[in-house]
Amino acid sequence: MAEFKIDDRVDITDVVCPTTFVKAKVALEELDDGQILEIKLNDGEPVQNVPRSIKEEGHKILKLLDNGDGTYLLIVQKVGD
Amino acid sequence: MAFTNEQLERYSRHIILKEIGVKGQKKLMAGKVLIIGAGGLGAPAAMYLAAAGVGTIGIADADEVDLSNLQRQIIHATADVGKAKVKSAKETMEALNPDVTVNTYRTFVDSSNILDLIKDYDFIIDGTDNFPAKFLINDACVMAGKPFSHAGIIRFKGQLMTYVPRQGPCYRCVFKEPPPKDAVPTCKQAGVVGAMGGVIGSLQAMEAVKYLTGAGELLTGHLLTFDALKMEWHKIKLPANTHGCAVCGDHPTITSLIDYEQTECDGAL
Numbered sequence: 560m561a562e563f564k565i566d567d568r569v570d571i572t573d574v575v576c577p578t579t580f581v582k583a584k585v586a587l588e589e590l591d592d593g594q595i596l597e598i599k600l601n602d603g604e605p606v607q608n609v610p611r612s613i614k615e616e617g618h619k620i621l622k623l624l625d626n627g628d629g630t631y632l633l634i635v636q637k638v639g640d
Numbered sequence: 641m642a643f644t645n646e647q648l649e650r651y652s653r654h655i656i657l658k659e660i661g662v663k664g665q666k667k668l669m670a671g672k673v674l675i676i677g678a679g680g681l682g683a684p685a686a687m688y689l690a691a692a693g694v695g696t697i698g699i700a701d702a703d704e705v706d707l708s709n710l711q712r713q714i715i716h717a718t719a720d721v722g723k724a725k726v727k728s729a730k731e732t733m734e735a736l737n738p739d740v741t742v743n744t745y746r747t748f749v750d751s752s753n754i755l756d757l758i759k760d761y762d763f764i765i766d767g768t769d770n771f772p773a774k775f776l777i778n779d780a781c782v783m784a785g786k787p788f789s790h791a792g793i794i795r796f797k798g799q800l801m802t803y804v805p806r807q808g809p810c811y812r813c814v815f816k817e818p819p820p821k822d823a824v825p826t827c828k829q830a831g832v833v834g835a836m837g838g839v840i841g842s843l844q845a846m847e848a849v850k851y852l853t854g855a856g857e858l859l860t861g862h863l864l865t866f867d868a869l870k871m872e873w874h875k876i877k878l879p880a881n882t883h884g885c886a887v888c889g890d891h892p893t894i895t896s897l898i899d900y901e902q903t904e905c906d907g908a909l
Contacts, residue, residue: 577656612656
């Protein structure tokens with residue numbers, strides 16, 4: 560993960576849709592423009608929908624990493640205040 | 641103020657909205673809305689605002705729940721008949737959302753108490769059913785610089801407008817003074833479809849939500865009317881010039897609150 564300086568992390572594997580996106584959105588809201596959030600999310604519906612929803616909000620998806628255990632790490636850069 | 645997972649879930653449909661989001665939900669939770677009248681309009685407005693998580697909701701009404709109220713005042717249940725409306729309303733709102741603080745005022749609102757009642761609130765909802773109260777709420781909100789939502793319902797018709805200080809006409813700009821006593825039928829004499837309170841009272845809650853969050857455009861400078869029999873809405877643009885108004889104009893002639901004579905039906909519709 561050395562390629563990104565992670566400013567904050569959030570685990571959304573403990574909630575289901577639509578709270579997954581809501582929890583990620585709340586975490587993003589705490590950050591400043593340009594800061595980077597690492598989101599831990601489950602395979603399946605979350606990994607299909609959360610990145611798309613975040614993109615629609617105007618934020619930048621930097622990377623999606625497969626942890627190999629049914630979870631992923633989504634690296635997002637916040638765009639805007 | 642951080643959200644609990646439970647709050648994230650409860651308010652998820654708000655937080656997802658671009659126009660509300662986290663910031664808007666926090667504004668709702670910090671918001672204070674006073675509803676005058678726990679009747680046909682106030683009931684749905686109070687329930688939607690409680691559900692929305694508006695942090696402090698005041699509700700003023702002197703009456704007790706009557707069996708004839710239940711056809712439209714959906715915040716009250718059959719078992720509440722005889723109970724103070726404000727108590728019944730508070731119980732429903734707290735059951736709906738324990739996050740909300742409900743302040744009850746079991747009183748008729750008049751010139752002696754209204755300024756004190758509205759002073760701590762951000763937005764006022766007029767859920768009353770009589771002209772004296774409507775003019776009183778308007779004049780007090782103008783004098784205190786408080787935004788409010790006016791509404792009225794009768795038979796199959798409803799109307800509403802929103803007043804925000806310096807952003808358009810007040811109720812008295814449009815309707816100069818109450819009509820002569822008995823010139824206009826009251827709810828008791830004329831009847832009203834229960835769902836009309838739901839339609840118009842929900843729009844009042846919508847205006848409060850928009851005011852608190854800053855989303856969209858308010859119904860200032862316009863009167864919205866609804867005719868359910870024809871399913872017709874009209875958004876009527878009101879004159880922008882308020883200079884000559886007796887209460888919000890440049891040289892107001894009404895500088896103290898007036899208690900007009902009440903007609904017999906003075907409970908909230």
